[in-house]
Amino acid sequence: MSLQHPGPALPTPACDVIVVGAGRGTRFGGVKQYEDLAGQPIIRRTLQAFTRHPGIRRVVPVIHPDDSAIFAAAAKELDIAAPVIGGATRQESTRNGLEALADAPPALVLIHDAARPHVPAAVIDRVIAGLVHADGVVPVVAVSDTLKRVDDTGRVIETVPRTGLARAQTPQGFKYAAIINAHRTAAGRDLTDDGAVFEYAGGHVMTVAGDDAIIKVTTRDDFRKLTELMTETRIGQGFDAHRFTAGDAVTLCGVRVPHDQGLLGHSDADVALHAATDAILGAIGAGDIGLHFPPSNPEYKGAPSERFLRRAMELLHKRDGTLVNLDITIICERPKIGPHRDAMVAAVARIADVTPDRVSVKATTTEGMGFTGRAEGIAAQVVATVRVVPG
Numbered sequence: 093m094s095l096q097h098p099g100p101a102l103p104t105p106a107c108d109v110i111v112v113g114a115g116r117g118t119r120f121g122g123v124k125q126y127e128d129l130a131g132q133p134i135i136r137r138t139l140q141a142f143t144r145h146p147g148i149r150r151v152v153p154v155i156h157p158d159d160s161a162i163f164a165a166a167a168k169e170l171d172i173a174a175p176v177i178g179g180a181t182r183q184e185s186t187r188n189g190l191e192a193l194a195d196a197p198p199a200l201v202l203i204h205d206a207a208r209p210h211v212p213a214a215v216i217d218r219v220i221a222g223l224v225h226a227d228g229v230v231p232v233v234a235v236s237d238t239l240k241r242v243d244d245t246g247r248v249i250e251t252v253p254r255t256g257l258a259r260a261q262t263p264q265g266f267k268y269a270a271i272i273n274a275h276r277t278a279a280g281r282d283l284t285d286d287g288a289v290f291e292y293a294g295g296h297v298m299t300v301a302g303d304d305a306i307i308k309v310t311t312r313d314d315f316r317k318l319t320e321l322m323t324e325t326r327i328g329q330g331f332d333a334h335r336f337t338a339g340d341a342v343t344l345c346g347v348r349v350p351h352d353q354g355l356l357g358h359s360d361a362d363v364a365l366h367a368a369t370d371a372i373l374g375a376i377g378a379g380d381i382g383l384h385f386p387p388s389n390p391e392y393k394g395a396p397s398e399r400f401l402r403r404a405m406e407l408l409h410k411r412d413g414t415l416v417n418l419d420i421t422i423i424c425e426r427p428k429i430g431p432h433r434d435a436m437v438a439a440v441a442r443i444a445d446v447t448p449d450r451v452s453v454k455a456t457t458t459e460g461m462g463f464t465g466r467a468e469g470i471a472a473q474v475v476a477t478v479r480v481v482p483g
């Protein structure tokens with residue numbers, strides 16, 4: 093039976109996506125789609141949801157004419173088409189994007205809001221799959237709260253039955269020829285989504301399951317939720333010890349502390365910053381301090397250790413990561429750490445470029461036991477917590 097043999101794969105219809113980010117939503121003091129979300133502009137994260145999806149051919153951004161420079165920086169090195177300039181309304185902007193595809197028209201087109209950076213691939217799959225049987229597909233989620241119609245004074249006029257109601261999200265998908273015609277028909281209407289444009293022009297729209305995680309960034313609370321959804325917390329730990337040698341001061345957490353001995357080391361022997369560097373490197377799986385700064389390299393002789401911590405922070409930022417906190421414990425009998433604690437917290441915060449509330453410096457003795465107890469040297473232990481985007 094021929095049915096037992098898989099036939100030749102059906103050709104996949106070309107599917108492009110328009111990412112509409114031409115709005116002027118300035119709630120946060122800047123245009124919201126360029127706000128930094130866990131280390132990257134929101135619009136970059138949105139574009140990447142589609143550049144990483146194997147079902148998408150071209151990703152076409154639509155931007156505001158004033159945003160060319162900021163967009164170029166945000167989208168640096170992404171595999172996307174040249175940005176299209178938007179119009180006065182979302183509907184006009186989308187139409188500009190659709191017209192720009194006419195040179196090599198796709199069979200299918202998805203239209204997505206730039207301010208929705210978290211797009212599960214499964215939703216993109218469902219919208220594309222829905223277009224096998226429908227000309228227009230909108231992802232929706234259930235309305236779970238009771239709905240009230242409210243007048244200008246705040247008085248409830250009526251409770252709106254939520255039966256049969258759903259919240260529309262994006263990406264919305266269409267047969268390209270049908271949606272561009274619908275947009276030409278509905279020109280000048282200022283409709284708020286493309287499903288509405290399609291309906292206005294007489295098209296039929298089907299729904300597929302959306303996802304509550306497709307949050308449109310509007311408030312600070314949306315930011316917090318998205319950051320949690322799109323990042324994970326990681327923990328790293330670091331340990332270091334250096335022995336005493338002749339000298340008149342030790343450097344701990346970047347602060348010079350007068351003492352009757354110094355610490356022996358290739359650099360300035362700042363055990364606390366070395367352990368902090370290793371803790372951050374550990375959290376992102378980036379090796380250890382010796383890998384990045386080989387002691388055999390004469391360049392690091394006597395070097396201030398803050399460059400090590402700065403380098404670890406650079407690597408963390410390259411991973412789109414942020415430092416949540418550093419918890420530093422210095423282990424020694426002497427010198428006394430307490431009088432220098434505040435200066436140490438301030439120094440580490442400055443070097444790592446975080447607020448001081450993200451840095452803790454503690455000290456302990458080992459009650460005369462072991463190498464620190466015998467005052468042979470100083471040790472430090474550090475735990476670092478970071479947030480990074482997985483994968």
Ligand code: MG
Pocket residue numbers: 332333334357361362363366
């Ligand atoms: Mg060391």
